[in-house]
Amino acid sequence: MSYDPDIRAAGINVSALRLDPITMAAINSCHLWEEVIPYPWECIPEWKRKDARGLDLAIWYEEELCGLCYATPRESTICIKIVLLQGHTRNTHPLRGWIAPIALRATEFYARMLGCDEIEVQEPDPGAISYYQKLGFIFDKTNRLVFSLDDQ
Known part of the structure; x- marks a missing residue:
């Protein structure tokens, strides 16, 4: 990420970017967002207890929570699913336009470690579909929105 010319051109100080697990502090921070969309972030601690392979990301810029992501392969060895992904609802947060690409890169790295072949956006x-397609996701033959790791 630090060598990505696009992120540097956007003026983002990559040393201020932090990826942490989703903690109660992150959940409390997202509940302070304006126009909170009711994603079940408060369920993440329980999901993590039940799913040791789940990937939970709180995406921070300095001390500001800018996005959250939860992905899991569940029992699959082929596919990891992005179950929840949400950026800060304020249009001027410092990582605006970068939450999905950052979450995708982290999920892609984790999926490759697990030996998965693809990433799917669940429901x-x-x-947001056209944005996911700009990031390289396509609808497969079974109408799942997927990003193939074979081509990368």
């Missing part, structure tokens, strides 16, 4: 928001 994508219809308004």
Whole structure:
């Protein structure tokens, strides 16, 4: 990420970027966002207890929570699913436009460690589908929105 010319061109100080597990502090921070969309972030601690392979990311810029992501392969050895992904609802947060790419890179790295072949967005928001497609996701033959790791 630190060598990504696009992120540097956007003026993002990569040393201020932090990826942490989703903690109660992160959950409390996202509940302070304006226009909170009711994603079940408070369920993450329980999901993590039940799913040791789940990936939970709190994406911070300095001390500001900018996004959250939860992905899991569940029992699969082929696919990891992005179950929840949300950026800060304020249009001017410092990582605006970068939450999905950052979450995708982290999920891709983790998926490769697990030996998965693809990343799927579980039940994508219809308004976000074209954005996911710009990031390289396509609908497969079974109408799942997937990102193939074989081509990368």
